[in-house]
Structures are given as structure tokens and as C-alpha cells.
Amino acid sequence: MSSKPGLPKGTRDFGPEQMFRRNYIIDKIKAVFETYGFLPLETPSLENLSVLTGKYGDEGDQLIFKILNSGDFLNKTNQEDYKKGSKEFSGKISNKGLRYDLTVPFARYVVKNQNDITFPFRRYQIQPVWRADNPQKGRYREFYQCDADIIGTNSLVSDLEMVWLIHDVFKSLDLNDFLLKFSNRKILTAISEYIGEPGKENTLYVSLDKLDKIGKDNVFKELKAKGMSERSCVKLAPILEISGDNRQKLEQLTEFIGNLETGKEGLEEVSFILDSIANKENTEFKLDFDITLARGLSYYTGTIFEVKPTTVQMGSITGGGRYDNLTGVFGLDGMSGTGISFGIDRIYDVMLELKLFPESEIAGTKVMITNFDQDTLKFSLEVLNRLRRNGINSEIYPDKSKMKKQFGYADKKGIHFVAIIGPEEATQKIVSLKNMSTGEQQRLTVDELIGVLS
RNA sequence: GUGGUUGUAGUUCAGUUGGUUAGAACGCCUGAUUGUGGUUCAGGAGGUCGCCGGUUCAAGUCCGGUCUUCCACCCCA
Numbered sequence: 001m002s003s004k005p006g007l008p009k010g011t012r013d014f015g016p017e018q019m020f021r022r023n024y025i026i027d028k029i030k031a032v033f034e035t036y037g038f039l040p041l042e043t044p045s046l047e048n049l050s051v052l053t054g055k056y057g058d059e060g061d062q063l064i065f066k067i068l069n070s071g072d073f074l075n076k077t078n079q080e081d082y083k084k085g086s087k088e089f090s091g092k093i094s095n096k097g098l099r100y101d102l103t104v105p106f107a108r109y110v111v112k113n114q115n116d117i118t119f120p121f122r123r124y125q126i127q128p129v130w131r132a133d134n135p136q137k138g139r140y141r142e143f144y145q146c147d148a149d150i151i152g153t154n155s156l157v158s159d160l161e162m163v164w165l166i167h168d169v170f171k172s173l174d175l176n177d178f179l180l181k182f183s184n185r186k187i188l189t190a191i192s193e194y195i196g197e198p199g200k201e202n203t204l205y206v207s208l209d210k211l212d213k214i215g216k217d218n219v220f221k222e223l224k225a226k227g228m229s230e231r232s233c234v235k236l237a238p239i240l241e242i243s244g245d246n247r248q249k250l251e252q253l254t255e256f257i258g259n260l261e262t263g264k265e266g267l268e269e270v271s272f273i274l275d276s277i278a279n280k281e282n283t284e285f286k287l288d289f290d291i292t293l294a295r296g297l298s299y300y301t302g303t304i305f306e307v308k309p310t311t312v313q314m315g316s317i318t319g320g321g322r323y324d325n326l327t328g329v330f331g332l333d334g335m336s337g338t339g340i341s342f343g344i345d346r347i348y349d350v351m352l353e354l355k356l357f358p359e360s361e362i363a364g365t366k367v368m369i370t371n372f373d374q375d376t377l378k379f380s381l382e383v384l385n386r387l388r389r390n391g392i393n394s395e396i397y398p399d400k401s402k403m404k405k406q407f408g409y410a411d412k413k414g415i416h417f418v419a420i421i422g423p424e425e426a427t428q429k430i431v432s433l434k435n436m437s438t439g440e441q442q443r444l445t446v447d448e449l450i451g452v453l454s
Numbered sequence: 455g456u457g458g459u460u461g462u463a464g465u466u467c468a469g470u471u472g473g474u475u476a477g478a479a480c481g482c483c484u485g486a487u488u489g490u491g492g493u494u495c496a497g498g499a500g501g502u503c504g505c506c507g508g509u510u511c512a513a514g515u516c517c518g519g520u521c522u523u524c525c526a527c528c529c530c531a
Contacts, residue, residue: 006504009522059529062455101531129531134455136525143531206529316531343531372489407491422489436491 010133010141016364018348021357025344026126028172029146036165038124038148043105045128049097055104055299055329063131066094098130102147103299103326103339110151111330119152126344138314143345151326151337156269158338159303159322160276165340166307166318167285174356175347177312181290182305184270185321187253188294190263194256195235197228204228205294212292216240239291246274246289253291269303299323303338309350317346367417367433367453368410369396370403376426383421383431383446392453410436417453 007013014022046067053061069076073093081092099105102125110117126146135141148165150158166180185201188208192201207222214222219240220233242252250270257263270289277285293306302322309317320340327335351357367387369380380396387394397406410418420432420441431449434441444452 006522057529059455063529131530133530134528135523139530145531314531319531341531346531370489402488403490404487405491409491411491418490420489424489432489434490439491441490 008141010135010139012140012142020364021352022344022348024357025173025347025351026144026146029169029342029344030124030126032165032169032172033124033146033148035168036122036148036161038122041106041109041123041125042127043099043102043109043125045098045130046096047099047105047108049091049095051108051330052097052100052104056100060100063133064100065098065130065132066090067096067098069093069095099127100131101129102127102145102341103149106147106149106151106339107326108330110335111327111332114332117152120150120158121152122148122150124148138346138349140345143343146342146344147339149337149339151335151339154322154324154336156272156303159269160273162303162305162320162338162340163273163277163285163287166305169342170307173347173351175309175351175354177310177354178307178317179286179288179310180305180307181288181293182270182273182303183290183293184266184303185300186262186266186269186302187257187291190257190260190266191236191239191291193260193262195232195239197232200228208292209294211240242291246287249289249291250274266302273303299326301325305340312350312353314346314350316343317350318342364393365395365413365415366393367419368406368413368415369394369419369421369431370406371397371400372422372426373400376421376423379426379429380421383419383449386446387450387453390450390454392450419449 049064049066052064056063077089077092081089106123106125110121124147126144128142128144130142133139133141148162150161163180163182170176170178188201188205192198192204197204203223203226207219207226210222211219216237220237223233223236224230239253239256242249244252250267254267258267274287274289277287293304300321301324304321305319306316307318308314318340320338322336322338324336325333326337327333369384371377371380384394384396397409407418416436418434418436420434422432425431425443430443430445432441432443433449433452
């Protein structure tokens with residue numbers, strides 16, 4: 001066990017069975033993305049560190065995997081660089097890193113190709129990302145993100161589309177045990193203004209996000225520890241008491257921040273989403289307007305959303321929101337967009353736990369042809385080729401082993417049919433087809449065989 | 455990054471206060487059955503006890519380090 005080669009922390013192999021299921025998820029998501037008019041994009045696994053750093057906050061920067069420069073990189077450094085410490089020094093010996101998410105490379109792409117892109121630009125991207133985080137359940141160092149973004153418009157219609165998109169994706173996966181929480185960053189900004197701590201919304205939302213986890217008292221404790229005054233906390237307390245359905249929550253919140261400019265904007269935006277959703281027919285929306293929803297990434301400026309499974313213990317499986325100026329850091333201002341990211345590794349774990357993968361998706365080969373001897377082989381290969389030309393997943397057992405072994409192979413691989421071609425069948429140009437689940441066996445011509453298996 | 459936890463056959467796990475040749479179940483291989491799998495029966499193979507070092511007459515068992523697993527924090531998908 002030990003001497004066998006291992007895997008780096010937080011990475012995994014995906015065997016055939018897992019790949020069938022992963023592809024099932026990816027195919028479904030891709031299909032929905034395409035019905036929404038999103039176009040595919042891929043970017044390199046590697047980006048220049050100048051592109052990656054400074055976009056995810058100090059903590060995020062530390063989680064970026066850095067790639068050592070090629071060649072004699074030490075030759076280009078000196079004792080002074082070394083003495084400045086790891087952070088400075090790593091800048092001298094590494095200038096590339098593995099991508100941390102898909103949004104920043106996308107922003108880079110948009111800026112680089114701004115003259116060729118027709119805006120608003122709708123793209124989807126399904127690729128792995130890497131984070132040097134400590135792994136746990138549902139947390140890996142290499143995992144896939146499925147992103148869809150609409151950039152180049154600040155229309156709320158795009159935000160609304162994201163809400164629909166989320167529902168359509170989970171519907172097509174038959175994953176119904178989820179809750180879509182949403183809110184608006186402007187509301188948080190207004191709240192921090194209202195309680196007399198303008199500009200401190202970052203402190204506020206980091207703590208508020210933990211409300212259901214650590215409780216109200218601890219949130220206040222943490223806020224005070226971060227320098228928020230007693231008076232602000234007193235003003236905040238009644239806002240946290242807001243409850244009821246989405247409409248009721250919105251109305252109660254209006255009493256606090258309805259007179260503030262950003263507050264008014266935020267409330268109107270939330271209201272628009274709620275109204276529009278209500279108009280979409282025949283769909284039950286599990287939408288929860290949650291004031292305490294914050295989302296970590298600092299680039300969000302408007303609508304924000306997050307999806308959590310309701311019956312499985314798991315972090316968020318989807319998240320996103322509106323960003324007003326994502327490309328600003330790359331020198332292109334005024335490019336507003338909205339985006340969503342599905343975490344397929346977590347969706348996989350949830351679906352596995354809820355047993356939502358259909359059996360039929362797991363089968364690979366539909367029919368296996370037996371291998372008798374040199375004389376029958378010619379006809380067997382002929383049949384094999386005809387099956388394949390008719391789009392039937394088929395394989396021939398490569399060795400002239402005992403029937404017992406050949407059948408055992410088909411059984412273990414879950415192959416539903418075995419086509420037996422022995423001397424008798426070969427001379428008559430027929431096959432004996434055995435259904436492995438019922439045990440029934442019938443003699444068929446090749447044309448009949450294709451008919452049965454199509 | 456901080457604190458804890460885990461590692462023994464392909465898999466899931468036993469293994470006494472440190473003491474002869476490290477066990478079980480399932481899986482795997484062979485045969486009963488030279489044209490038929492999943493059941494049954496008989497037999498068999500398979501282990502550097504994660505890795506490196508230390509204590510000891512003696513280490514799977516005790517100690518240190520390291521890697522890995524899972525968990526909490528931080529943060530996140």
C-alpha cells in the first residue's frame with residue numbers, strides 16, 4: 001500500500017464509473033447553458049501571477065498555486081531578495097500560477113479581446129481550478145467549476161436569467177432538495193450606512209454570513225471585536241429580527257433603509273427579481289431573500305446568490321452575483337456583468353448521496369461478442385463492425401478464453417447482451433444473443449440483431 | 455495557515471500489558487462445468503502493518519518527524 005505511488009493532497013483520480021456520472025452532470029449543465037445562448041470558452045490552466053494576485057484578497061492570494069520559473073531561477077536572485085522573506089522571494093522565482101477560479105481569467109480574456117467581442121457577451125466555461133486550501137469533505141485542491149457569465153450589460157434581466165438558469169439546471173439534474181438564497185450587496189452597503197458604520201460593509205458581511213452558524217450573540221461579539229461600536233450593534237439588532245416571506249421581509253427592511261439612496265436601489269432590484277419570478281408560469285421557485293447572505297468574493301456589487309442543498313450536509317454548490325467593474329483591474333472600466341458558478345464536485349457528492357444518478361447512464365458496452373477460435377473470428381469481426389457502424393456500443397472478447405471466463409467478464413462489466421458466435425453460428429451466418437439479465441437466448445440474423453439492439 | 459484525527463491484504467476492518475509464523479469477511483485466481491455469467495461447493499494466491507528514524511533482548515503495538523485521510527477554525531465551490 002505504502003510503496004504504491006500516491007496522489008497529492010486534495011486531488012483525486014476519476015475512474016470510469018465516476019467519469020460516467022461526472023459527464024452526466026456536465027452534459028446536462030452544458031445543455032442548459034446552450035439553451036440560454038451561452039458560448040463556450042476555455043482559457044489556459046496557467047496564468048501570469050500579475051493576472052491572478054490581488055483579485056481574491058490576501059487570503060485568496062495565499063491559496064494560489066505558484067509555478068516555479070524554468071531554468072536556473074536562483075541565478076537571477078540575490079541575498080537581498082532572500083532576506084525579504086517568502087512572499088517577496090517567491091515573486092522573484094515564480095511568475096506563473098494555476099488558475100484559482102474561472103471569473104478572473106474570463107475578465108482577462110474580455111479585456112484582451114475587447115475589440116473582437118460582441119457585447120453583451122454570454123460565455124460558459126467548464127474547467128478545473130486549483131486552490132492550496134486544506135481539504136475536507138467537499139473541499140478539494142483541484143476541482144471543476146462550471147461558470148456562465150453575461151458581461152457588458154447592467155440590465156437586471158441578466159440577473160433574472162441567472163435565477164432561471166439555476167432552477168433549470170437543477171431541474172434537469174432532478175436535484176430538487178436545494179434552496180436558492182439571494183440578496184443584494186447594495187442592501188448591505190445601506191445597512192452599514194444606516195447603523196452608522198459607512199464603508200465597513202466588508203466587516204459587516206463577513207460576520208453576518210456566519211449568523212445561522214454561530215448565532216446572533218457571537219456575531220455581535222465578533223463585530224465589536226472588529227471595532228464596531230455598541231450603538232451600531234443596537235441599531236443592527238432589529239434588522240436581524242426581520243422575518244416572514246420574501247415580500248414581508250422586503251417591506252420591513254424598507255422601514256430601515258428605504259430612505260437611503262443605495263438602500264432604495266437595492267430594494268428595487270430585489271423587488272424586480274421577486275416580481276419577475278412570480279410571473280414565470282408553472283414553475284415553483286425555491287427563492288429565499290436572505291439579508292444575511294454575503295458571499296466572500298469582494299468584487300460583487302449588486303445581486304448575489306448562493307445555492308445550498310437542504311437534505312445533505314454540504315457547503316454551497318452554486319454561487320454568483322453581479323459585478324460592476326470586474327475588468328477595471330485590467331484597465332477596462334464600465335464593464336458590468338453577472339455570473340454564476342456551479343461546483344460540480346459538490347453536486348456530484350450530493351447527487352451520489354441522494355442516489356440521483358440514473359442506472360442507464362452508467363453502462364458502456366451494450367453487447368459483447370464471444371471469441372471462439374480462428375475460424376469463427378472472421379464472421380465475429382464482421383458482425384462487430386456492422387454493430388458499430390449502426391451506433392451500437394460493442395466489443396469483442398480479445399482472447400480465445402473459456403466461455404465461462406468470457407461470460408464472467410461481460411457480467412462484471414455490466415454488459416447487457418452477449419452475442420455468441422461459435423462454429424455452428426458462423427457457418428449459418430447467425431448469432432445466438434443472450435440477454436444477461438433475463439438469461440433468455442435467441443438465434444438471430446445480423447439484421448435482426450441490429451434491430452433488437454438499436 | 456492554526457488545532458485535532460486517521461493509516462494493517464484489492465476493499466471494509468480485528469489484532470490483548472510490547473513477546474513465536476499478523477487474522478476475518480467480502481473480493482480475486484483455479485477447479486467441480488472443454489458452448490454460457492450472476493448461486494453453490496472444494497482449493498489457492500495475496501501484507502515493507504503509510505514512510506523515515508529512535509527506544510528495547512524484542513515494535514503493527516511506545517516515542518519523534520514526515521506524508522495522507524477526515525474534522526473544526528479561516529475561507530470557500
